[in-house]
Amino acid sequence: MCFYDYDNETLFTGDVADGRGTVRDSFVYITDVQGFYDSMEELSELNVGTLLLGHNYLPYQRAVLRGRRAKGLIAHTVAINDEIRKIILRLLKTYPQPLTAAEMSALIVPRIGPGYVLPSQEPNPTILAHLRALMEENRVEMTERAGSKLWRLR
Numbered sequence: 001m002c003f004y005d006y007d008n009e010t011l012f013t014g015d016v017a018d019g020r021g022t023v024r025d026s027f028v029y030i031t032d033v034q035g036f037y038d039s040m041e042e043l044s045e046l047n048v049g050t051l052l053l054g055h056n057y058l059p060y061q062r063a064v065l066r067g068r069r070a071k072g073l074i075a076h077t078v079a080i081n082d083e084i085r086k087i088i089l090r091l092l093k094t095y096p097q098p099l100t101a102a103e104m105s106a107l108i109v110p111r112i113g114p115g116y117v118l119p120s121q122e123p124n125p126t127i128l129a130h131l132r133a134l135m136e137e138n139r140v141e142m143t144e145r146a147g148s149k150l151w152r153l154r
Contacts, residue, residue, distance in 0.1 A: 001014070001016075002014065002016055002039075002043065004046055008049070009046075009047045009049035009050065010048075010049065010050040010051075010052065011043065011046060011048045011051050011052065011070070012052040013043070013052070013053055014053070014054040015053075015054040015055070016039065016043070017051070017053065017057075017073050017074050017077045018053075018054075018055075018057050018077055019057040019058050019073050019076045019077055019080065029125035029126050029129075030125070030126050030129050031125055031129050032129065033081070033129050033130055033132070034133065037081075040074060040077060040078045043074050044071065044074050044078075048070045048074070049066060049067070049070065050064065050065070050066050051064070051065040051066070051069075051074075052064055053065070053073070057073065059076065060073065080112060081126070081130070083112070084112065084126065084130050085130050085133075085134065087111065088104060088108070088127065088130055088131065088134065088140075089134070089139065089140075089153070091104055091107060091108070092140060092151060092152055092153045093153060097150075098143060098145075098151055098152035099150065099151055099152075100123070100148055100150055101123030101124075101128045101131055101151065102123045104127055104131075104151070105122075105123045105124040105127045105128075108124070108127055109124055139153070139154060140152065140153055140154060141153075141154050
């Protein structure tokens with residue numbers, strides 16, 4: 001949920017616009033890729049003079065951004081998710097065998113930002129959401145083998 005003050009052109013996004021996440025933590029998890037892109041498009045159309053974030057997000061490491069940086073972080077958040085999709089497709093094209101979402105998460109999350117670690121062996125929810133969206137687009141498919149869900153290109 002975001003709040004926008006039209007009179008002062010101030011947008012509070014909390015964790016919606018998250019850039020590359022924080023120095024110590026991964027990017028914010030999304031579960032609905034299309035909803036994410038729709039929301040980012042709406043936010044990018046606002047006249048934002050001041051952006052109030054939930055944390056000091058990278059690349060700026062500040063929770064209050066003004067001017068170019070305010071709009072820039074929204075665009076940067078979209079770019080990160082575009083990059084995730086490209087990396088997923090590249091991994092699936094490059095690896096000779098299908099991969100689990102957890103394997104892809106272990107390969108992708110450290111590439112997205114400095115010091116990112118996965119909190120567990122579970123797949124990153126954002127990567128899993130992108131896999132599901134790519135499956136809906138008929139670009140990837142999921143199969144099951146020995147109790148594991150494996151992803152590969154169509």
